[in-house]
Amino acid sequence: MRDMVYKALTIAGSDSGGGAGIQADLKTFHQFRVFGMSAITAVTAQNTLGVQAVYPLPLEAIEKQIDSVAVDLSPDAVKTGMLFSHEIIELVAQKTAQYRWTRIVVDPVMVAKGGAPLLKQEAIEAFKRHMLPLAYVLTPNIPEAEVLTNMRIETFEDRKEAAKKLHHLGVRYVVMKGGHAEGSELVDLLYDGERFYEWKSERIETKHTHGTGCTFAAAITAQLAKGKTIYEAIDIAKRFIQAAVEQALHIGSGHGPTNHWALYE
Ligand SMILES: Nc1ncnc2c1ncn2[C@@H]1O[C@H](COP(=O)(O)OP(=O)(O)OP(=O)(O)O)[C@@H](O)[C@H]1O
């Protein structure tokens, strides 16, 4: 008998440099033997040096991609990345309700590592209103959690308080990533509405971290598509991102991508 085929859809921006966005998501899905599908929200001209240009797609083009995938290929899990404008956010929220997607991982992408905006300032309120209540999993880094909660996050206790706030705003599972904190130990935190769980790892000293957030959230999405629990999904995603950063490819002359094939070479 054939093995079951699991399918995941990413709704995100294209990174021509291949390290983040749609490209990171599809490479990660594939690495976990999950069939990857995509709806592109915006095309970026991007490399390891930064984002040179952003071209959002017409709403109709985004809608048609989502409809084509949804009506025929029913994804087992969905991930969202760069959503860019309030119009795109409203469309994605409406489609999520229409197709009754429940296993949805929302990565609140706001700025690229070099500082280029990937979500317009005017779209933040729409993101909070529409995306947070839909999120089965939300994967903010610390600066994104600050914007979404309107609070400063300095201590570990602040991170916990922000996670609770995000849960109150409608998120089922809050995964607060620790990449932007100080210190040689890196802690990713999960809040499930009752308890906190921690995943600790050694911080790797490297500039090659382009796309870590996308890759980590895509690994969680792939595991959810396979029917894993959030706790199992984070276990695997954490091991995956650690290996991908540790064995980075050293390509390009700026912040290079992680190695999506590191774990299963
Ligand atoms: N230097 C590092 N060493 C080991 N793991 C890392 C490192 N940097 C990030 N990670 C891991 O990568 C994942 C993403 O974390 P981070 O907080 O950097 O996300 P991000 O800022 O959203 O990424 P991006 O820049 O792609 O948006 C987390 O699981 C984090 O622990």
Ligand SMILES: Cc1ncc(CO)c(N)n1
């Ligand atoms: C298209 C795209 N999505 C997300 C990120 C965040 O890493 C990026 N740099 N580019």
